[in-house]
Amino acid sequence: MSRKYTRGRRLGVLAAIASAVSLIAACTGGAGSTSSNGKIVLRVAYGSQFVFLTPQLAIRWWGTVAKEFEKAHPNVTVQFTPIPGSYLDIVNKMSLLFRTPSTAPDVAELPVGQLGEWASSGFLLPVNKYLSSASYWSQIPKSVQDETLIGGKYYGVNHGENTNGLWYNMPMFRKAGLPVPWQPRTWADVLAAAAKIHATQPSVTALWLAGGSAGGTIAIQYNGGNLLAGSTNPTIYDSKTGKWVVDSPGLRETLQFYKTLAQKGYQAPLSELLNPNSVDNLPGLLAKDNTAIAVGANFYAESWVKSTCGPCWLAAPRIMGATKLPTINGQPPGYASSLGGWELSIGAQTAHAQLAWDFIQVAQQQTNMIDASNWGGWVPPSSVAASAPAFINYAPPYQAFFAKLLPASQEEPNTAPFTVWGTGFNNATGAIIQNPGISVSAAVNVMKSYITNQLGASKVETIP
Amino acid sequence: MSVSEFMPAAPVPVPGVAAMSQPPAGRRLDKKRFSWSSIPLLLPALGLLAALFVGPVIYSFYLGFTNDALLGPTSKHFNFTGTANLNRLFSDAVFHQSLYLTAFFVLGSAVVGATLVGLILAVAMQNALGVARVVVGGLVVVCFVLPPVVVALTWYAAATGHGTYTSLFGMPNADFLQSGPLLIVSAANAWNLTGLAMILFAAALRNISGEILESATMENANGVQRFFRITLPLLRPTLVTTILLMTLLALANFTVVYVMTAGGPGTSTMILPVYSYQQAFQYDNLGYGALIGDAMVILATILSFIYVRLSRERT
Numbered sequence: 001m002s003r004k005y006t007r008g009r010r011l012g013v014l015a016a017i018a019s020a021v022s023l024i025a026a027c028t029g030g031a032g033s034t035s036s037n038g039k040i041v042l043r044v045a046y047g048s049q050f051v052f053l054t055p056q057l058a059i060r061w062w063g064t065v066a067k068e069f070e071k072a073h074p075n076v077t078v079q080f081t082p083i084p085g086s087y088l089d090i091v092n093k094m095s096l097l098f099r100t101p102s103t104a105p106d107v108a109e110l111p112v113g114q115l116g117e118w119a120s121s122g123f124l125l126p127v128n129k130y131l132s133s134a135s136y137w138s139q140i141p142k143s144v145q146d147e148t149l150i151g152g153k154y155y156g157v158n159h160g161e162n163t164n165g166l167w168y169n170m171p172m173f174r175k176a177g178l179p180v181p182w183q184p185r186t187w188a189d190v191l192a193a194a195a196k197i198h199a200t201q202p203s204v205t206a207l208w209l210a211g212g213s214a215g216g217t218i219a220i221q222y223n224g225g226n227l228l229a230g231s232t233n234p235t236i237y238d239s240k241t242g243k244w245v246v247d248s249p250g251l252r253e254t255l256q257f258y259k260t261l262a263q264k265g266y267q268a269p270l271s272e273l274l275n276p277n278s279v280d281n282l283p284g285l286l287a288k289d290n291t292a293i294a295v296g297a298n299f300y301a302e303s304w305v306k307s308t309c310g311p312c313w314l315a316a317p318r319i320m321g322a323t324k325l326p327t328i329n330g331q332p333p334g335y336a337s338s339l340g341g342w343e344l345s346i347g348a349q350t351a352h353a354q355l356a357w358d359f360i361q362v363a364q365q366q367t368n369m370i371d372a373s374n375w376g377g378w379v380p381p382s383s384v385a386a387s388a389p390a391f392i393n394y395a396p397p398y399q400a401f402f403a404k405l406l407p408a409s410q411e412e413p414n415t416a417p418f419t420v421w422g423t424g425f426n427n428a429t430g431a432i433i434q435n436p437g438i439s440v441s442a443a444v445n446v447m448k449s450y451i452t453n454q455l456g457a458s459k460v461e462t463i464p
Numbered sequence: 465m466s467v468s469e470f471m472p473a474a475p476v477p478v479p480g481v482a483a484m485s486q487p488p489a490g491r492r493l494d495k496k497r498f499s500w501s502s503i504p505l506l507l508p509a510l511g512l513l514a515a516l517f518v519g520p521v522i523y524s525f526y527l528g529f530t531n532d533a534l535l536g537p538t539s540k541h542f543n544f545t546g547t548a549n550l551n552r553l554f555s556d557a558v559f560h561q562s563l564y565l566t567a568f569f570v571l572g573s574a575v576v577g578a579t580l581v582g583l584i585l586a587v588a589m590q591n592a593l594g595v596a597r598v599v600v601g602g603l604v605v606v607c608f609v610l611p612p613v614v615v616a617l618t619w620y621a622a623a624t625g626h627g628t629y630t631s632l633f634g635m636p637n638a639d640f641l642q643s644g645p646l647l648i649v650s651a652a653n654a655w656n657l658t659g660l661a662m663i664l665f666a667a668a669l670r671n672i673s674g675e676i677l678e679s680a681t682m683e684n685a686n687g688v689q690r691f692f693r694i695t696l697p698l699l700r701p702t703l704v705t706t707i708l709l710m711t712l713l714a715l716a717n718f719t720v721v722y723v724m725t726a727g728g729p730g731t732s733t734m735i736l737p738v739y740s741y742q743q744a745f746q747y748d749n750l751g752y753g754a755l756i757g758d759a760m761v762i763l764a765t766i767l768s769f770i771y772v773r774l775s776r777e778r779t
Contacts (some may be wrong), residue, residue, distance in 0.1 A: 053529050074629065086748065088745070091641065092534065093744050095534045095535050095539070095748075096534075097536075099539060099540075114535065117535035117536055119538055120535075120536050120537050121535050121539045121715060122537075122540055122541060137616055212728065212729055213726065213727070213728035213729060213730060214725065214726055214728055214729070216726075269625045269637050269639070270625065270638075270639040271624040271625030271626070271637075271639045271641075271642075273626070273638070274728075274729060275624075276726065322771075325548060414746050416533075416535060416536050416747070419746055419747055419748075420747055423746075427728075427729075427730045427731070430728065430729045430730060431729075434642055434643075434729060446730065449557070450558075450730075450731070453556060453557045453558060454558075455746070
């Protein structure tokens with residue numbers, strides 16, 4: 001073996017090690033890393049498929065915000081981490097990114113349903129000190145602001161919200177002799193309308209209300225969660241006792257509503273209701289003109305416009321009406337709506353907190369906030385943006401209607417056990433949808449035994 | 465006269481092969497040998513095995529006894545919690561149900577479904593017309609090579625409202641996936657695995673001597689007798705291997721069930737892999753989810769041990 005060969009091989013090994021180290025360093029790049037051209041890199045993570053109505057709209061919106069931000073901050077490069085997949089994929093991937101300091105994002109788009117979990121993990125930076133510089137903050141209703149309030153600190157700002165109501169097919173209502181426009185005052189009014197539809201047009205779905213576990217706990221805010229919010233006792237988590245409610249008058253009223261639909265034949269086919277994509281499929285089902293009333297979200301309106309076409313249904317305003325879902329007996333505030341949305345938060349491990357906040361400020365400029373709402377299927381959190389023509393005229397007449405529901409809409413708990421509670425609730429609604437003969441008490445027991453098994457008897461309670 | 469007198473003192477030279485190397489005196493090729501020089505050669509494989517299999521399994525067992533969480537206060541700093549997770553496992557009603565559901569799923573889809581149907585198909589195709597053999601064999605193998613996600617979506621579409629199966633039974637609005645979820649997911653998995661079982665049996669059947677079967681025919685044995693008295697006993701090693709393979713593939717199956725039902729409705733298809741995933745990635749209990757995974761590892765090891773012992777027994 002020659003000396004030259006030995007030396008050459010040694011150099012080769014060293015070069016390989018050096019390359020590998022550089023590659024690993026480039027791949028991991030710790031928080032506050034800089035790019036090869038000396039610019040600061042700001043890492044931004046967002047859901048690329050699930051959050052906006054189409055992936056193309058997500059790319060367009062985030063690209064616009066990054067361009068505006070980089071123009072104002074020439075020494076910074078925005079590096080995106082788009083997360084494909086469903087709601088759960090986003091939650092899991094985001095959690096894994098945060099667990100490793102070298103991959104933790106500086107700015108993250110997070111669902112409000114899990115915000116408490118990220119905050120309690122120490123992954124998020126409180127933004128209280130920055131809020132005074134946010135002109136839009138005072139324009140956001142208190143109930144919406146408080147979505148990000150955990151332990152007295154705000155862990156992000158509201159990016160866009162979903163509200164819910166009743167969608168109804170106006171030609172079917174006229175055919176059944178029901179008034180148009182329609183505003184029921186109680187749940188009994190809603191069921192009476194469903195009964196008339198069922199009697200006059202038995203081939204259509206009288207009242208569409210999804211349930212079951214296939215859609216996951218995110219689906220609750222678009223179906224049964226709205227009814228629970230309008231019941232006589234909507235408590236899910238009792239903050240005084242620190243326990244989760246597994247039986248209450250509100251839960252029984254909600255499950256009884258499901259039972260009435262199933263027993264009287266008002267509900268949609270099982271394959272529609274128990275579908276994992278039941279919530280996302282509803283805009284398409286309504287466009288097929290075979291559903292009279294549906295409990296559903298604001299984003300259906302934005303799904304039907306030309307820029308989304310999910311599906312295209314430009315005739316929707318002539319056919320579909322939207323009205324408030326009343327509380328069970330018409331008690332104040334008179335209507336019920338679950339609240340859900342997405343937040344923009346700053347990672348606790350960021351080395352560029354001010355830059356991260358500046359990026360959020362660009363994202364929350366009125367034009368960007370309105371674009372996000374129109375393309376994400378949301379209501380803008382700011383009342384000023386929600387009344388701007390660019391939002392109102394995007395999918396008239398629905399945008400203005402669903403924006404008005406925002407102040408009194410109710411958020412679900414955003415801590416980890418809610419997923420368990422939600423699965424138990426879904427199991428109960430699914431049991432009734434599948435077996436209309438099951439009693440409400442038996443459905444409550446399905447829920448109670450599941451949640452008790454998962455959380456332990458000391459963590460659950462019954463409200464008489 | 466001692467025995468050594470009959471043994472040659474040195475290897476007997478064979479004309480024409482004098483140059484051929486002979487084993488050194490005292491070494492016998494029919495006995496297991498160990499040489500220290502083989503260790504360096506084995507190190508890369510051992511290293512890979514340790515890093516990619518033994519290490520993760522040991523770590524997973526360790527995680528199963530901690531309160532590690534995907535999110536929440538213990539996500540950053542988790543602790544060893546002794547037997548807390550184990551106590552929970554023993555009293556967890558969903559885990560108990562999951563064991564029963566997993567047993568049904570594995571027995572139904574792997575042992576009864578894939579293995580039995582694979583065997584029937586392989587035997588039937590032995591004497592089938594060439595065209596039929598190619599077409600049926602090709603279709604069954606296509607089912608096997610399809611990605612599990614495609615299998616799940618195909619069966620989902622066929623078994624739910626207005627799907628192929630519901631329409632065939634004249635009940636377009638019915639939903640077989642909701643009314644018989646465990647049966648449908650088991651059938652989907654069996655449909656996916658049958659091709660592999662059929663290939664294994666077809667290969668084994670080709671190795672059975674035609675002369676034995678011919679002799680049996682001459683002794684007036686009918687088809688059923690030939691199958692149960694000759695073919696099946698000769699297939700026993702393949703049968704055991706196939707059942708082992710199908711069982712382990714079914715035990716580790718996550719995709720088909722998760723895509724079709726996510727463990728539902730309720731917990732009616734909550735087999736162990738899905739329950740482990742639900743605990744770890746939906747309820748954020750990484751530690752408890754790991755322990756359920758550990759239970760699966762132990763279960764798979766026991767089953768493998770039993771099958772290997774069975775395959776070693778003489779027929």
